[in-house]
Amino acid sequence: MKAIYAVPATLLLIYRAHSRNSLTPAGIFAAALTAVAHAIHPWNLPFVLLVVFFLAGTRVTHVKEKVKSSLTVHSKGTSGGEGPRTHIQVLANSLTASILCLLHAYQLHLRQQALTAVTVASSRSSPTGSAELGTVCFSWGGDLLVIGIIANYACVAADTFSSELGILSKGEPRLITSPTLRKVPRGTNGGVSLLGLGAGLLGSVIIVTTAVLFLPFCNESTAGRLGGGDVWTTEQRRTLILFLTVWGFLGSVLDSFLGGMFQRSVKDIRTGKIVEGEGGVRVLVSAGPNPNSVEHFTSKNAHVKAALLSGEGSDSDAVEHADATVAVDGETETRTNKYDPRDKHRRSSFGDERPSRVVESGWDLLDNNDVNFLMAFIMSSGAMAVAAWYWGVPFGSAFATS
Structure with a gap:
């Protein structure tokens, strides 16, 4: 992406995050590094996806913020709700995409160098009939890394929309890991509702629509140029849109499953509400010695x-x-x-020695940030694997640098 666009856009995002207290100071620094990793890519697509995810994610976070803060309690005893996001939360959502962006940017750089060398050699051998150098475009059966980048943001956007809007559902969510789909308090990891699932689908649609608008598809105008590839048909584009949209939605479902299974949800006995950890970290449950021992x-x-x-x-x-x-x-x-x-x-307990916090569901193996990163990595890798199978190309070609 050209620096004349990337630098002002990055500064505006930093100012917005600081003025609205959307990110902690460390979170702003991590976001700036993430923006640089995306801006290095010669296409506008990665940086635009990052911006759209950030703006859309912060927007839904502030939807009925006061109402959502009353539905859970903070681990420090105050009302719940989403505070400024930390650097860990930023990296959990964007680290996989950042790595894929840097790798794909390097691949495009090598290809552009090869195209330039071919053009120079062609002009020397035939000055009047040299081939026209074009931009490396996204061809049918093309780069798998591009699929991974889009899938990452489709999934994390779907998860963000599902979490931030699903909690506003009128009915109690149902635990996705429960054989009976039992009802659980709002904010429980693994709790799903129709509103949350619909919101997740909306988040995926927003990202995929943005991706299709900014993807440099190979078309008839690039077919005869060096760097041009197989032209996309309308049906092929529809297939890509449908696949990525559904895949992003499935990412939010996978996040709910991982959270319900491997992330402990703690309920406050006094209020019956879920306790939220600051910055997505684990919530501790007091387990002191038995005072009757x-x-x-x-x-x-x-x-x-x-x-x-x-x-x-x-x-x-x-x-x-x-x-x-x-x-x-x-x-x-x-x-x-x-x-x-x-x-x-x-021990933190009532006068009758009962604990004030109990485990509602889940094993204490991962925190919220671990779950988000694991989901993004699995879904990005899975999307590339499915595309490789569908296009009939080796999965290892995604990471080839020669």
Whole structure:
């Protein structure tokens, strides 16, 4: 992409992210690097896809923002909702596409060099009949990396739209990993609704439509030039549009499945709402020692006795914080003051010792950023594999540099 367009556009995106608090400072830096990786590509397509995804994603994030913030709770105890995105979140959505952009830009650079060499040699041998040098275009059965780039943004856009708009569904979502599709609180990882699925399809349509408008398809005007390839027919374009649109939609479904299976959802008992981790990180569930255990009382008594013998604290402190010995069924039982702020083993719980947070679903193997990156990588690679099979070209040709 020409620098005269890329530089101002990147600066405007940075200003917008900063003024609207869409990204953290580290997130802005990561986004700037991502923009540079996309702008290096000679086609406008990658940079435009990045811009459209960023603008559309931030737009749906702010749709009924106050309503969405009341549907979940923050891990720090405040209301939920999406805060500024971190550098990890930026990279989770765009790292795969950035790598593919850089690799494809390098491939196009090598091809352009080869075309230039052929043109020079042709002009020397036949000055009056030299071949006309054209831009390397996207031919039917062409570059697999281009399919991977578009698939990446179609999938992450579908996932963003599904998450941000699906939570506004009137009914409770259903857990996609549950055999019975049981209802779960809004914001549960793996929870799906008709509104969320429809929103995901809309996000995919937006990206694929943009891609088709900016893809330099090989056509009749480039067919006779060096760098020109097989011309796309109308039916072939429709096939590409349908495939990428459906593939992006399936990406949001896969993200829901991975999240429901491998990402733990934590529910706040007091409100019945899902607890959201800041920046997509894991939400901790308190799992301290059992305050009724013998080990806990023994260590607690030792702490209080040591404090009294050393002269620290007062008798009133000992009365307030020391363990009490009571008779239960003829046997003595030692109890502690569970509200003692000096007790490092206190659990976050109600007065009846029940935990304030419980696991709603999922294994604690991945956080939200891990799930997003894994989904984007799988779907990008899968789209290239399907295109390679359909076009009858080796999958390894996507990464060839010679």
